[in-house]
Amino acid sequence: RKEVEQDPGPFNVPEGATVAFNCTYSNSASQSFFWYRQDCRKEPKLLMSVYSSGNEDGRFTAQLNRASQYISLLIRDSKLSDSATYLCVVKKGAQKLVFGQGTRLTINP
């Protein structure tokens, strides 16, 4: 089993829709969680950190479910510019980050 698993997609949704992805992780001792965004063949960029209480940044909401060991990302009122690959990242131990393979999202006009 992979340490961090994501549905690779692709997810194709119409502009304005709400879309959500989950990411599961295997190490129950993981302490820090993140979502990164990666445009085609470009460098990943931090979208948001995921806190235990959940957090929201504009149209984006991230949630953590420790009991079931997954994190989620919800995008409301999706825009064409949201088309990208979303990487789930879990911090394992003091220094190591483990990346999921990414979920590809395409927003259609």
Place this chain on the structure above:
Amino acid sequence: EAQVTQNPRYLITVTGKKLTVTCSQNMNHEYMSWYRQDPGLGLRQIYYSMNVEVTDKGDVPEGYKVSRKEKRNFPLILESPSPNQTSLYFCASSLSGRGTGEKLFFGSGTQLSVL
């Protein structure tokens, strides 16, 4: 401008010909790391460095070397490249590597093809 600079952006080489991919950051970050990204496998860590002269293996270190003689630079060396090292490579840095919410800053990537 705060950034991680990676060079070259594209590199085509032949099996066995030693190459170096350079990485430099101007943010005085202690932590630097190299990743490779392959379809279906996500980003996998090759090597990382917590500070000058301190380097450690990641998940896929075989066939690679690194050095950290100065804080700002963290070159990736392939002594004898092979076709299975064809991949998209990213260098990244963060302030200390220890913070729970620390952001990783990535270079723009190096697409390496080994023929």
